[in-house]
Amino acid sequence: MMADNGPDAMFVAGGTDLYPNMKRRQQTPKVVIGLTHVNELRTAKGQPKDGVVLGANVTLSEVTNDPRIRDAYPAVARAAELISTPLLRNMGSIGGNLLLDTRCNYYDQNYEWRKAIHFCMKKDGEICWVAPSSPRCWAVQSSDCAPVMVAIGARVKLVSTSGERMITAAELYNDDGIRHLNKRPDELLTEIHLPPVNGWRATYWKLRRRGSFDFPVLGVAVWLKLSKDGTVEDSKIILGGVGSHPIQAITAERMIAGKKLTEELIRDAAQAAYQPAKPLDNTDFAMTWRKEMARFYVAGTLRELAAQN
Amino acid sequence: MAGNNGGKRGLRVVGKPFVKVDAKAKCIGELKYADDLFLPRMLHTKLLRSTVPHARIISIDVSKAKAYPGVHAALTGADLPPITYGALPVSEDEYPLAIGKVRMVGDPVAAIAAVDEDVATEALDLIDVQYEPLPVVTSIQDAYSMPEPRIHEYGELGNIHRRQVYEFGSVEAGFAEADHVREDITFYEGSTHLALEQHASLAQFSHDGKLTLWTSTQDMHYLHRHLAKVLEMPASHIRVIATPNGGGFGGKCDPFNHEIVVCKLAMVTGRPVKICLTREEVFYCHRGRHPVLMSTKTGYKKDGSITAMHHRTILDGGAYGGHGVASTFYTGILQPTTYTLPNYRFEAVRVFTNKAPCGPKRGHGTPQPRWAQEIQMDKIADHLGLDPAEIRKQHAIAPNSITANWIRIGTLSLRQCIDKVVAGSGWKDKFRKLPHGKGIGIACSAYMTGTQTPIYYNKLPHSGVQLKLDRSGGVCVFCGSAEIGQGSDSILAYIVAEVLGIDPFDIRVVTGDTDLTPVDLGSYSSRVTLMTGNAAIEAAERVRHMLREAVSAKLEVPGERLSFADRRVFDSQNPDKGVSFVDAVCLAEEKYGTLGTTGSYKPPAAPGKYKGSTIGPSPAFSCTAAIAEVEVHPETGIVVVPRVWIAHDIGQAINPVLAVGQIEGCVYMGLGEALMEEMTYRGNRNLVHKFPSFLEYKSPTTLEMCDVITYLVEEPDANGPFGAKEVGQGPQLPVPPAIANAIYDAVGVRVDEIPLTPDKVLKAIRAKAKGQEGRYGPSVFPTCPMPPAMVVPTPFQGGDGKALEREPAVSKK
Amino acid sequence: MKPLGKNGRKKLEKVHIRLRVNGEETEVAFAPHKTLLEVLREDLRLTGTKHGCELGECGCCAVLVDGRPVLSCLALGVAMEGHEITTVEGMAVGTELHPLQQTFAELGAAQCGYCTPGILLTAKALLETNSRPSRDEIKEALAGNLCRCTGYIKILEAVELAAARMAGGQAEPAKETIYGWE
Ligand SMILES: Cc1cc2nc3c(=O)[nH]c(=O)nc-3n(C[C@H](O)[C@H](O)[C@H](O)COP(=O)(O)OP(=O)(O)OC[C@H]3O[C@@H](n4cnc5c(N)ncnc54)[C@H](O)[C@@H]3O)c2cc1C
Ligand code: SF4
Ligand code: FES
Numbered sequence A: 001m002m003a004d005n006g007p008d009a010m011f012v013a014g015g016t017d018l019y020p021n022m023k024r025r026q027q028t029p030k031v032v033i034g035l036t037h038v039n040e041l042r043t044a045k046g047q048p049k050d051g052v053v054l055g056a057n058v059t060l061s062e063v064t065n066d067p068r069i070r071d072a073y074p075a076v077a078r079a080a081e082l083i084s085t086p087l088l089r090n091m092g093s094i095g096g097n098l099l100l101d102t103r104c105n106y107y108d109q110n111y112e113w114r115k116a117i118h119f120c121m122k123k124d125g126e127i128c129w130v131a132p133s134s135p136r137c138w139a140v141q142s143s144d145c146a147p148v149m150v151a152i153g154a155r156v157k158l159v160s161t162s163g164e165r166m167i168t169a170a171e172l173y174n175d176d177g178i179r180h181l182n183k184r185p186d187e188l189l190t191e192i193h194l195p196p197v198n199g200w201r202a203t204y205w206k207l208r209r210r211g212s213f214d215f216p217v218l219g220v221a222v223w224l225k226l227s228k229d230g231t232v233e234d235s236k237i238i239l240g241g242v243g244s245h246p247i248q249a250i251t252a253e254r255m256i257a258g259k260k261l262t263e264e265l266i267r268d269a270a271q272a273a274y275q276p277a278k279p280l281d282n283t284d285f286a287m288t289w290r291k292e293m294a295r296f297y298v299a300g301t302l303r304e305l306a307a308q309n
Numbered sequence B: 001m002a003g004n005n006g007g008k009r010g011l012r013v014v015g016k017p018f019v020k021v022d023a024k025a026k027c028i029g030e031l032k033y034a035d036d037l038f039l040p041r042m043l044h045t046k047l048l049r050s051t052v053p054h055a056r057i058i059s060i061d062v063s064k065a066k067a068y069p070g071v072h073a074a075l076t077g078a079d080l081p082p083i084t085y086g087a088l089p090v091s092e093d094e095y096p097l098a099i100g101k102v103r104m105v106g107d108p109v110a111a112i113a114a115v116d117e118d119v120a121t122e123a124l125d126l127i128d129v130q131y132e133p134l135p136v137v138t139s140i141q142d143a144y145s146m147p148e149p150r151i152h153e154y155g156e157l158g159n160i161h162r163r164q165v166y167e168f169g170s171v172e173a174g175f176a177e178a179d180h181v182r183e184d185i186t187f188y189e190g191s192t193h194l195a196l197e198q199h200a201s202l203a204q205f206s207h208d209g210k211l212t213l214w215t216s217t218q219d220m221h222y223l224h225r226h227l228a229k230v231l232e233m234p235a236s237h238i239r240v241i242a243t244p245n246g247g248g249f250g251g252k253c254d255p256f257n258h259e260i261v262v263c264k265l266a267m268v269t270g271r272p273v274k275i276c277l278t279r280e281e282v283f284y285c286h287r288g289r290h291p292v293l294m295s296t297k298t299g300y301k302k303d304g305s306i307t308a309m310h311h312r313t314i315l316d317g318g319a320y321g322g323h324g325v326a327s328t329f330y331t332g333i334l335q336p337t338t339y340t341l342p343n344y345r346f347e348a349v350r351v352f353t354n355k356a357p358c359g360p361k362r363g364h365g366t367p368q369p370r371w372a373q374e375i376q377m378d379k380i381a382d383h384l385g386l387d388p389a390e391i392r393k394q395h396a397i398a399p400n401s402i403t404a405n406w407i408r409i410g411t412l413s414l415r416q417c418i419d420k421v422v423a424g425s426g427w428k429d430k431f432r433k434l435p436h437g438k439g440i441g442i443a444c445s446a447y448m449t450g451t452q453t454p455i456y457y458n459k460l461p462h463s464g465v466q467l468k469l470d471r472s473g474g475v476c477v478f479c480g481s482a483e484i485g486q487g488s489d490s491i492l493a494y495i496v497a498e499v500l501g502i503d504p505f506d507i508r509v510v511t512g513d514t515d516l517t518p519v520d521l522g523s524y525s526s527r528v529t530l531m532t533g534n535a536a537i538e539a540a541e542r543v544r545h546m547l548r549e550a551v552s553a554k555l556e557v558p559g560e561r562l563s564f565a566d567r568r569v570f571d572s573q574n575p576d577k578g579v580s581f582v583d584a585v586c587l588a589e590e591k592y593g594t595l596g597t598t599g600s601y602k603p604p605a606a607p608g609k610y611k612g613s614t615i616g617p618s619p620a621f622s623c624t625a626a627i628a629e630v631e632v633h634p635e636t637g638i639v640v641v642p643r644v645w646i647a648h649d650i651g652q653a654i655n656p657v658l659a660v661g662q663i664e665g666c667v668y669m670g671l672g673e674a675l676m677e678e679m680t681y682r683g684n685r686n687l688v689h690k691f692p693s694f695l696e697y698k699s700p701t702t703l704e705m706c707d708v709i710t711y712l713v714e715e716p717d718a719n720g721p722f723g724a725k726e727v728g729q730g731p732q733l734p735v736p737p738a739i740a741n742a743i744y745d746a747v748g749v750r751v752d753e754i755p756l757t758p759d760k761v762l763k764a765i766r767a768k769a770k771g772q773e774g775r776y777g778p779s780v781f782p783t784c785p786m787p788p789a790m791v792v793p794t795p796f797q798g799g800d801g802k803a804l805e806r807e808p809a810v811s812k813k
Numbered sequence C: 001m002k003p004l005g006k007n008g009r010k011k012l013e014k015v016h017i018r019l020r021v022n023g024e025e026t027e028v029a030f031a032p033h034k035t036l037l038e039v040l041r042e043d044l045r046l047t048g049t050k051h052g053c054e055l056g057e058c059g060c061c062a063v064l065v066d067g068r069p070v071l072s073c074l075a076l077g078v079a080m081e082g083h084e085i086t087t088v089e090g091m092a093v094g095t096e097l098h099p100l101q102q103t104f105a106e107l108g109a110a111q112c113g114y115c116t117p118g119i120l121l122t123a124k125a126l127l128e129t130n131s132r133p134s135r136d137e138i139k140e141a142l143a144g145n146l147c148r149c150t151g152y153i154k155i156l157e158a159v160e161l162a163a164a165r166m167a168g169g170q171a172e173p174a175k176e177t178i179y180g181w182e
């Protein structure tokens, strides 16, 4: 069906991202292809020791309440639980969440509003109003689960009439507000493969104005592999909500590699991690404060994981 | 028991927690709000709104839209008479659809009536409007520096809409007497009502030439007058029905363009026409809290008593007048009603900008000056080393007094309110004693219970109630008040039931219908319970008199011995001797013929005689004390408010559970304004509202709401029905400053600007750590030429309420 | 939410489907782009379900689908075939109010009443899975329903009171809830 309709068709799962965007005429597919009745997409399979496979259409509430996820992948459960509201989590899917459109205060507005600012590059216009001199769109990656999936090394299965492919979550994202996904429109996301649980630990912290409704204006996902004596063997520090893709804080990761997480090291790593965060004035809160918070949040997540035994 | 004064005073209905008369209809989904109404052949309307903030309209072409299948009518400003309207007679500056120019993004330019909303929306795309852009006035600073182009021609000076200068007593003399003088510049950001119900209206024009409008309005009476004016129809041919409002908070007080437009469309098409605004459009209606920049210079003595205050305000009014002139007065005129203030000078300026117009939101114009004074009081107490609760208590205004600006205060138990929250919160053990990051703060307020004068000049009653009784024993109350969730329908039933000795559920209440109900001015200024209540008492007492006469004749018991209770009329000395209420009504109907009485209410005259003295006075003043507890995270600046203690002098709670609910709602709204709500604009790309949506305009959810410990203090006021005073607005006032003061207690910094967002708090904390002033807030107060003050000698100076000659020279600052 | 082509009007045909609403089967024909909210209010005239944004941002429009609270403004009517829908009109049994409806009325938890239907249904779903929720659990469950009138407190108290009554108690509200503190 997708093949028939070409680029004018879009898949829809829970619709909690696509339908508001359609109502505001940000996304204007001629056809939407509902996925709710595809049962294969609605199940979660497998056990943590080999890795759990989530069907793309599993709802966020189901992810949060699945005992396997709660116990073995608490960072995933936590990210899902912090999304939107209980009502929306009953509708929104994990797949839709990973494919969430990027967001921007100049773009998530209705047609008339956007007309009043003469539109922007992401839809119907030419210029980026956040950074008018820039050739690209800086809309923000705002999915809570995306940074977690990147941090823990989850993989996703994409299926189309021309075959299927597995890519890592990190490969799914692109640093561009418009072409933010490395996925063709006709590719269906079917499965999310969570890695086997074998001694790593991870957590997710979310910054937003209110305890519900609000998208992240910063999300920090950290994945660590510690040796018995607490030395960092491997790590991933991923920042969400502060760029067009989940941002990897490589300098900070290198800084902690092979070392024990002392308070001093945590502070230095946090200092290094907050550098790549590039919040712009297109979400809630003052952008300088958001950037500041990256430091505090990275330190907090590292402390939390270091303290876990 | 607190809150149960009614029982003590021998009242049977008043003071009891009766279920609201409309509560069950609300809980089963049966109550019909405006958008729930459907009529056969009904058309739907969409408005084309301006996408430019300030421009001349060169041309509008609706021909394509008109020809679109499914469209029944397309209107522009040219299709309506060029008659302006607006909430206040001094600033009638709005057209239903723009004529000549647009003044903000969101101004309606054209209207479509079509078979459904989709078709109407599609037709909007076919309308071609050519604009010639004009320079845009974005802020107070712009309005001061850009006299041209003028947004409106009638303002006082360039883009300055209104200036007011009053001096009561002599501030110069007061400052001379003071031990210290301090000036604080503070800012209170604008916010909107965000009622959950989007405004909706349905109009029907019948073939006998009569027009009916069902609409979500708080002020049906004023709307009625404006419709008559703009549609050039006799008011008697127009019927306005105020449907139950899904929240108002002042946002549905103004007459709105869409209300007039659907009427006109119904007249043009001959079919019922409905509109329901989108959430974004509701942001364009706005009429919410004005952003106000304030400078408050205060002289005080060592004991904390205030000798003089010079209070200046500048209001960013947005694109239209609306209630703005009144709002401007309110940013100063109630300042002397909380603490003793012998000399007071007040200068206020309202400017026009190309933004959605501001107006009355809960507390109308007073939360801003209250914020300024209450955070300043905290600084004064700190400076003098005094307890901020004590200093407030000592200098709280005395009951039964007259203020420097000639406002008469009746009962006022502010001291008792302070005692309640101080004791309840454990203030003495907490203030300046909590660990770093935790803090506690106090603030107080007083608020009016209705205004002394109506919006347009007249000597008619402010509120009317009609009672109809018949042989069935049924009692029907008719009143023009509008139910917006505050329980005004129920109050009528309770009061009539109390007087007639029957149950509230024996009574049917009909409100908000200009054909059926006598005039009431509407749900604003906390006037409804007091004014409709007094009118209801008068009507009920008149009918009780008739029943008494009839029963007295029948039972041969002197009228004054008859009691009305438990649905009976009986001899108070021999309770067995009596008749049922139904029989009493029959006897009266037999004696007098068809039964019906009326009652009306008009507030007593105020002692002030100077021009402008009619704004501020009220039949009764409520007062409130609030203590907030906060947790401030020193590394992020994030503020959490776990708890608020609040005591409110309500005079007499007609229904305690509803009164407590109003106070909790006030705390909620104060909390939202204090921590997150802001109505802000993007100046870089045209002047658009930054985020006209429920998601990005932040309002507290269940998770941000604090615990509230409420104390009802009941000090009946002679002017209130059974002594009742207001509770719907006043309790919001002290909440934001109490939170700001608690932040100071927690981390030692002052944030003199609402909302108290974490970035501001963190900046102040960082500044303090660097040895700079631990403060975030405005530091410059721009000035503009001001007219001479109206100087009024105070009661303390032996004045007579009249003004002296105006000051000779133009004041400097 | 009809996909709009600029100037181009699409000819859309109505779908005719069978819905189960409040325990009753009904047949209804509507344009396929209509949301469940629109179908309920406009085609079935069940106007008890309210709307405050139609973008998923307020919670007014919550209804139960197979017992789970969801937002009717973001669900398509056509997707509802085969599902059991409950609206506020379906909460009372005959003239017997649901305990939540009763306690909301008693405590004045419905001020303007506009958020009430969505909140009642969300709370009903909560009490069906958790019969004695803590105050924090109620706050969590209702965190997607905005109310501008009450400050939520009477709402939370009413849910607690209803839970106590449904558990078989003769529960009465606390004195402070009704009269304030001494
Ligand atoms: C008020 C509000 C608050 C929100 N808050 C948050 C928040 O805090 N954090 C957050 O992360 N999100 C938030 N969301 C966004 C959204 O609800 C969630 O991200 C949700 O998980 C999206 O899932 P969905 O199934 O509803 O997506 P849909 O809207 O159905 O789809 C989203 C996108 O993915 C595509 N798509 C969906 N499934 C597939 C598939 N299987 N294969 C290929 N393409 C597919 C769609 O075409 C669409 O482009 C919020 C939304 C609202 C309305
Ligand atoms: S970042 Fe720029 S281009 Fe992208 S959505 Fe925002 S304003 Fe438009
Ligand atoms: S109407 Fe607001 S969430 Fe559906």
Ligand code: FES
Residues within 6 Å of the ligand: B196, B246, B247, B485, C109, C110, C111, C112, C113, C114, C115, C116, C146, C147, C148, C149, C150
């Ligand atoms: S009762 Fe009015 S919004 Fe909740």
